Amino acid sequence: MIKEAIYHRPKNNFAYGYDEKTIHIRLRTKKNDIDEVKLIHGDPYDWNGSKWSHERNIMMKSGSDELFDYWFIAVQPPYRRLRYGFELKAKDETMFFGEKGFLSSQPEDDIAFYFCIPFLNKADIFNAPAWVKDTIWYQIFPERFANGDESINPKGTLPWGSAEPTPTNFFGGDFQGIIDRIDYLKDLGITGIYFTPIFKAYSNHKYDTIDYMEIDPQFGDKAAFKRLVETCHAKGIKVMLDAVFNHSGYYLPQFQDVLENGKDSKYKDWFHINEFPIETEPKPNYDTFAFVPTMPKLNTENEEVKGYLLKVASYWIEEFNIDGWRLDVANEIDHSFWREFRKTVKAANPDVYILGEIWHDSMPWLQGDQFDAVMNYPFTSATIDYFAKGTINAEHFSNIINRVIHAYPEHVNAVQFNLLDSHDTPRILTLCNGNKDRVKLLLLFQMSFTGTPCIYYGNEISMSGGADPGCRKCMEWDESKQDKDMYSFVQQLITYRKHNNAFGNSGDFSFIETNNEKNYVVYKKSNANETLLFILNNSAKSIDGEFAFNGTIQSSENFWNA
C-alpha cells in the first residue's frame, strides 16, 4: 500500500455537503494499489460507554486518472454531524486512514483520529439555480451576429461579412438583429444565450467599458434590450450578460478624471495607481489587465467602486430581468468582492446564474459562497486535444476527463459551463482542420457530458476561424453557405439531450473502455431508469470490435445517419 499517495481533506471536492441531508465523501489512492475501501462513520457525540458508535460502508471506485483511483460514497448522517475515516485493504494489508494519518488498528476511543464534517449547515451548501443543469447555451458576440437596425451602425461600419474581422473593424451587429433571428435559435433548440459585453465601450468586443449602466449605442437602447430579453424569455431562452469588473476601459470617465487630475482626482482610489504622473510606456505604472494600458484594473476593495459595481450587478437583474452574469477575468478580483457580489445578485433574484471565467483549478471560488460555476477550460483542452488535434490518445483523454470530474463536487459539475471554443480561441472547425466528422465527435461528446454545453455562434453551420480576431467573423445568414447537415446534427443532439434524461445531467458519466490502438472511447450515462452507451470512433476508419457490457441493448442510434 502506497500510503503517501492516499489523499483526503474535507470541505472541497473530497468532502462536501451535497444537499440538506447528504454528504459526499471521496478518497484518492494510487492507481490499482488498493482493493477495497470502506468508510467508517458516525456521529461525534454518539458513544456507547467509552466506545464510539459507528458504521462501516463500502465505497465504490468512481474513476481513475493516470496516477490515481478515486473512491466515492454518499452518506446521510441522522444528526447532520459526521466523523469519518477509511479502512483500506490491499492484498493482506489493512490500514486505517484519518486526519492524523495511518494506523494498523482502528481507534475506537479517540475520534480526534478521524476526519470531520462538523455540521451540515444549509447556508453553506453549494446551491446553483435549478434551471441551469438543463440549459443548452449559445454564445453570441453581438457585433457579429446580425445587423437588424442600420440606423445605429457605428461610424465606418462595413457591409455585413464583406471583410475578414480585424481587431478594430465594425459590422454593426445589434439587438434588433438578434430579435429578428430568434426563431432560428429556437429552432436549433438552445435555451440560453451568453452575450459577450453589451455595455457602452470603445472597441468592437466591448471588454473596455465606458459606462456599465448604459447599453452600447451600436446595439440599441435600453428599450431594445428589454425587448430582446422579453423575446428570449418568450421563446424559453435565458439571457446571460458579461460583467467585466476586473478592469474598466480607458475611456471610463472616472479613469479619464484620474488621467486629467492625477493625485488630485477624487477617483484616484478607484484604480491601483502605483505612482503619479501616470505613464503607459514601456509598461503602465498602474495595474491593468495583463499589460494592456487601455484596461486599468478597478480597485474592487474601494467602497465606492464596490458600491458602483454591485449596483450594476443588481440593476440589470431588477430592471431587465437577466438570468445570469458571466464574470470576466474573475480570478483576479478579490474573493471578498465576489462574496458580496453573490449576496447582492441572489438578493435581487436567487435564480440568477453566476459563472466565472477561470481557466485553472477553481475550487476556491466554488465553495457555495461565490460562483455557481466556471468556464470549464480543462474539459475544453482535453476534448480538443483528443478529438480535434489528436495530440493525446484515448487513455490519456479519459485520464484527464476523470481528473476533471473529480476536481469538483458533483453538483458543481452539473452546472459547469462546457465550451469547446469561444471569441477567445480558434473555432472548432478550424481546430479540426476542416474535418467535420471530428467536429461532430466533439459536439457529441460535449452534449452528452456532465454540465451545460455551449455552442459558439455559427459552429452549427460550420463557420471557421482562427484565433481572435479570426473567430469573430460575421454570422453567415446566406442559407446557401450554411452547412445544413451540421445544423441538423446539432439540432438532433439537443433534441436527444432534452428527451433522454440520462443524456444530460440526470445521467452519471463513466468510461467503459478506452482503446489507444484502435482509437475509440466507450462511455455510459446512466441513471436508475436507463443506461445510454456511447461509442465514439476517433479514428479515420470504421472499426470492428467487442467490449464488455452487461445488459440488453434496447435500441441504437447511429448519429452519422442523422
Add this chain to the structure above:
Amino acid sequence: MIKEAIYHRPKNNFAYGYDEKTIHIRLRTKKNDIDEVKLIHGDPYDWNGSKWSHERNIMMKSGSDELFDYWFIAVQPPYRRLRYGFELKAKDETMFFGEKGFLSSQPEDDIAFYFCIPFLNKADIFNAPAWVKDTIWYQIFPERFANGDESINPKGTLPWGSAEPTPTNFFGGDFQGIIDRIDYLKDLGITGIYFTPIFKAYSNHKYDTIDYMEIDPQFGDKAAFKRLVETCHAKGIKVMLDAVFNHSGYYLPQFQDVLENGKDSKYKDWFHINEFPIETEPKPNYDTFAFVPTMPKLNTENEEVKGYLLKVASYWIEEFNIDGWRLDVANEIDHSFWREFRKTVKAANPDVYILGEIWHDSMPWLQGDQFDAVMNYPFTSATIDYFAKGTINAEHFSNIINRVIHAYPEHVNAVQFNLLDSHDTPRILTLCNGNKDRVKLLLLFQMSFTGTPCIYYGNEISMSGGADPGCRKCMEWDESKQDKDMYSFVQQLITYRKHNNAFGNSGDFSFIETNNEKNYVVYKKSNANETLLFILNNSAKSIDGEFAFNGTIQSSENFWNA
C-alpha cells in the same frame, strides 16, 4: 521519484498571500525521495514572443513528518500575479509538476500547465491583530478564580476551596476577586486573559446562556465588568470573552417561549425543532449541542438570530472595549455566519482577536475571512503525549509537530492559541502523574513554540485536577500551599519570551535532532539576529551526548537552576 506522493494545491497552507507583496509556496513530497526542488515562476502575461518569461529558484526543505518532506519558498511577484510550477530532481531523474500533473520536459509555451495565484488582493490576505503574536494568555474560569464580593454569592455557595468541584456546586468566584488579584497576574507576566463565559446562565460553567446581553449576577454587574476590563488594560492585559453562539441554554427566554407555545411561538425558527411537540427523551427532537437537551442549537441562518448574535458581538466590544472573542463549538456553526461575524467584529474594532474552538483541521476557517486562529489541539495532544504521558517517542513527536506547523500558513501559526490543558481536560500536573519536571518541560516547549501560549489558571502554582469537574478547583490563594518554585519557573519563561525576540514569534522553529533512545529533542528558534538552541531531556536521567550544530554558543541557561 514517487509522483503520487507529491502534493500541492493553491489557496490554503500550500500557497497563500503572506502580506501585500509576498506569496508563500510549499510543496509536499515523499520523505527522503527528492534531492532538490526549484520553483519555476513568472507573471502569466509576461511573454517573450511565444515563450513564457519566468525565473527559477531553489526551495528549502522546511521540515519532515512521518511520510513526507515539505519544501518552502517566499516570492514577491512584481505585478502581484503568479503562475508557477516545480522542477523536481531525484538522482538522475528530473520532472516538472504543475496543475495538470507531471511532465519530463518543461512546457514553455503553455501556462495552463502551471499552478496559479491569479492576483494578490489585499482584501483576501489573512490578517490577525498585530498584538496577538506577543501575547501570553491566562485562562480564567470565573466561578473558581477568586471570590471578592460575598454579597453576590449565588444561593448555596460553599466556602472557598472547602469541597471538591462537582458539576453543580458554586464557590462564588467573581469579577471583584479577579480585580483584587490583578497584581498577581501582572507579576506573573501574562498579557491576556481568556475568560470562559460570563453572561447570565444557569450552570457554574455558564455555557448555557440565559441572556447574552447581561453579566451573570454572581460575577457582578456591568459596572464591575467595566472596572475589570479597565483594570486589565491599565496593567497591559487584554481581555477575551467566550461567545457561546452554537447553542443557547434551556432557560433562554426565546427557547422557553418555544417550549410553552410550541409551533405558535414566534421564536420557533430560532432553533432547529424537528417536530412538535418538543420532547427531550430519549433523545431531544430538536438539534442540540451533542445530545444535551439543555443546550438547544441556535439557528444561525435565521435573520433574527443572526441580528441578535451580531449585536451581542459588537455590543461588548463597543461598550466594554474587550479585545477578543473565543468562539465555542465554532465548527458547527455555518461559515456564512462567521463571515458576517468577522465583518461585524472588525467594523467595531479591527484589533479584536477572533479565536475558534475547533479540535480538528481548521484550514476552511482560517482563510482570512473567518477566524484569526483556532485552539491548537493537535499541538496539545502531541505535546502531552510526548512530555506528559510518554506514549510517543521523540521522533514521532517531531513528526506530529512538523505536521502541525505545515498544516497552516505561517502567519496563522504565529497567532494560534497553544494550550496544554483547559476547563475541558485534565490539568497538566495530573497528566504528568504529579511529576513537576515533566510539567516544566511541557511549559518550556509551549512557551518557546510558534504561536501564543495559554496558561490554565493555577498551573503556575502546581494545581492538580482530573477531567471536568476535577480541573475546575478553586484557585489556591493560601501562599503556603502555592508552589513558588513553579511560579518562578513560569515567570522566568515569560520573561525570556518577552526579552528574547527569537524565543517567541520572531524566531523560526525547527528541530535539529530527535533521539528516541536517549529520549531528548533539540530544536532551535532563529531569526536574522540570533539563534536560540533548546535541548529538552525527556528522560528520567541526565544525558551525555553530542549533536551537530554550526556556530558559536554565546551563552547558555539551565532552566532547572532558575
